[in-house]
Amino acid sequence: MSKNKFIAYENVFDEATLRGLFKLSGQGYFEEIEGPISTGKESNVFTVKYKDEKRVAKIYRTSANFKKMYDYMKSDPRFAGVKGTKLTIIYAWAKKEFRNLLKAREGGVLAPTPLAVHQNILIMEYFDAPLLQNLSPKKPKEFYERLIKEVIKLFKVGLVHADLSEFNILNLKEKPVLIDFSHALDARYPNVQRLLKRDMENLVRYFNKFGLKLDEETEFERVWTHRK
Template identity: 40%
Template sequence: MITHRDDLQDRFDDEIAAMGVRIKDANQFKVRDDVFDDVTLLALYKLVHKKHLSVIGGAISTGKEANVFYAEHDGEPIALKIYRVRSANFTTMGVYMTGDRRFSGIGSSRKALIFAWAKKEFSNLKRADEAGIPVPKPLIWDRNILLIGFLGKDEQPYPQLRNATLEDPAATYETIIGYIKTLYTGAKLVHADLSEYNILYGDQVYMIDMGQSVTLDHPQALRFLVRDIQNINRFFRTKTEVMEEREIFTAVTGISNDYEP
């Protein structure tokens, strides 16, 4: 039985092929019905029409709320991040959106929240990038889709920190603590989900997945910061000597050690 979505995707494939866009790993591109819904396919068509994409490849990663695909723009590797409109965790997202003044009054529908979440990650990446923190370069945002810089080599992404072989764990730990501070003081953000899963280790250390990151005036910002510090210390504690969590918190925020999260 041919569905509306099958017909839409077939027309999408034909039209972008006519525009000279190549699809790698076509089977991977079609398998997830909850990823490539009508909204997403139409947004992709818009990006292709504006010549932001020249190659769409296979999946790089599958997360709780989004899938990331390899892509290219005029021969340069980029990453295509698609937030799932149908199956992303609506409730979890709301915890990080509520209290963020940048996105007040976005409406209560699932689609509106997903679009705002994608825009939020784009904004957070831009702030982090401008502050000098290594993150995926924010390129384009449209509805539930982000085009960002590809972090990897030969079409393969850099490994997550948890899977990487660290040449100098102490130096890597110090670098990450420094990025937490720069994110706070320079970008005025708290990552809010920092762990060995949301850091890539390649030619340098990169922070990724910043949709949940919050500004410093968010009511839960300091609690999220404490959790980020605890996660990083937990990961590195068996690999190198770590700082006291309160000491890190004070160095990052300037708030005295009597703070209780």
């Protein structure tokens, strides 16, 4: 990425983020920033160019609500020691999403492969697919059955997504891709049962709109029964 490429983003990112992007592009993770795909509550998501492919850069804003992030992380045994400044916590949050994605991929879950994490910047695989929210499944029952298989795979490697809904699932030619793993947490987390229940309630609510007759408790149990 040439210095010129930075100029367009000078007012978008703070100094440290620009330096981080420069470092990652220097290490060969991407060549240039293409453009924004989404501006979320805590992060901005961009596509970046890498050779002939696209990748995704998810950049947590350094003005993000780090207190909420901290509260969320402190009960996760993997991050129990995280404390300190706002930036330390935001950087740990990005690292948490990276590790969650890595674990999900190791468990064979259909999710973006994480490629690099540095400071508040996460580089990952791009999927050319709309959100489930924007493209309903053609066969809801089949789609749901594929989806619950992914949720079970994730649970078996010790993770609960904890922010699962049609807003964090892509519809890749009728296959569910799970995204947005920043909230995902270790299945040993004390509240994990409640969070998994909430995830399953969201899915049941969405799929029952298509005439399915899923029961929240039954669907929760289909996953929970795999706990170790």
